[in-house]
Amino acid sequence: MTLQPAPKIKLAHVRKEFGGTPAAIVAVESLSLDIRPGEFLAIVGPSGCGKTTVLNMLAGLEPVTSGTMTMDGKAISGPGAERGVMFQDYALFPWKTVAGNIGFGLEHGPAGHGLSRAERDARVARVIDLVGLKGSETKYPHQLSGGMRQRVALARLVANEPEILLMDEPLAALDAQTRIILQDELLRIWGQDKPTSERRTVVYITHSIDEAVFLADRVVVLSSHPGRLKRIVDVDLARPRNDETRKSRSFSELSQTIWELIREEAYRATMQ
Ligand SMILES: Nc1ncnc2c1ncn2[C@@H]1O[C@H](COP(=O)(O)OP(=O)(O)O)[C@@H](O)[C@H]1O
Ligand SMILES: [Mg+2]
Known part of the structure; x- marks a missing residue:
């Protein structure tokens, strides 16, 4: 059994x-x-x-x-x-860069509590690498394809490390x-x-x-x-x-x- x-x-x-x-x-x-x-x-x-x-x-x-x-x-x-959520529509902040979108929850939400600025930046960099967004860190959502935007949304979800x-x-x-x-x-x-x-x-x-x-x-x-x-x-x-x-x-x-x-x-x- x-x-x-x-x-x-x-x-x-x-x-x-x-x-x-x-x-x-x-x-x-x-x-x-x-x-x-x-x-x-x-x-x-x-x-x-x-x-x-x-x-x-x-x-x-x-x-x-x-x-x-x-x-x-x-x-x-x-x-x-x-509990982290991801929806069909990208729900990215249009005025923030890829890195800014991914780090948003860490900077402003409970997921980043207790992390130093350097630790947050390191985590964002690691997640950017993980989801294949290297080189696009400073782009804005409107400059990205639908697939790339969903990579950003996924990276943001993963960066917050929800259970x-x-x-x-x-x-x-x-x-x-x-x-x-x-x-x-x-x-x-x-x-x-x-x-x-x-x-x-x-x-x-x-x-x-x-x-x-x-x-x-x-x-x-x-x-x-x-x-x-x-x-x-x-x-x-x-x-x-x-x-x-x-x-x-x-x-x-x-x-x-x-x-x-x-x-x-x-x-x-x-x-x-
Ligand atoms: N906020 C709401 N107010 C009233 N009815 C709703 C609301 N959200 C969903 N419904 C209704 O509940 C049912 C299930 O909807 P939903 O969960 O969106 O289905 P699915 O995601 O499987 O397409 C549908 O009949 C829908 O019209
Ligand atoms: Mg539905």
Whole structure:
């Protein structure tokens, strides 16, 4: 018997309603889920099934209506530096350089508390190197491609060294080739070569099934109206993952399994 470590984050019977009477929208219903320390967890499901709502609740940006959401046994009741968020739109400060954007949280937020100026600068330099932005430190966001801007957003997230990385479709706005390159980069930066105990926990929202299978240890499939847990699919593909993974038969089989779980609803969503 293998012992599972205690969950890092635990959702128990989470429900989320929006709006008041008479027409409240139930965005998430009865969602129970254990998120393990160091795992890369992807959440997929048709548009409107509550993916962003789940992420916002994890980030502490939205309260749960009922049920509980805990991290290390403590209720999540608001945003915290131990949970870093990255969204689809770059959300960079246009008046700050690449280095200024990446160092912003360290300079102004709790992530930089206790660090000297030199330590902050060293960390920004290390992260710039890590995400492949060397040479672009003094550029401004408008001078960068979409892919480079998402590298900056990722670098900013990583620079703050949160325990949990919460990512809502971070690559969705990019073209297909850039997306594939950044998937590879993301796994490298996350540390897929390291033992699980040294990895950070990632919750990654995507509407791309292939992306979920390529990146994740487990894929949570949600159904919509209201968002409920449909299935959790274990992705037992070896790491490190690379182009060989994408070409493998097990990869296509897993993608196909998940597609079959959401096909009917995805079809219905196109008819609304
Ligand atoms: N702030 C809000 N007010 C009212 N309804 C909302 C709000 N945010 C999301 N919803 C509704 O909740 C449901 C889930 O939305 P969302 O979490 O954005 O889905 P997804 O990210 O999976 O596309 C949708 O029906 C959406 O219209
Ligand atoms: Mg969304």
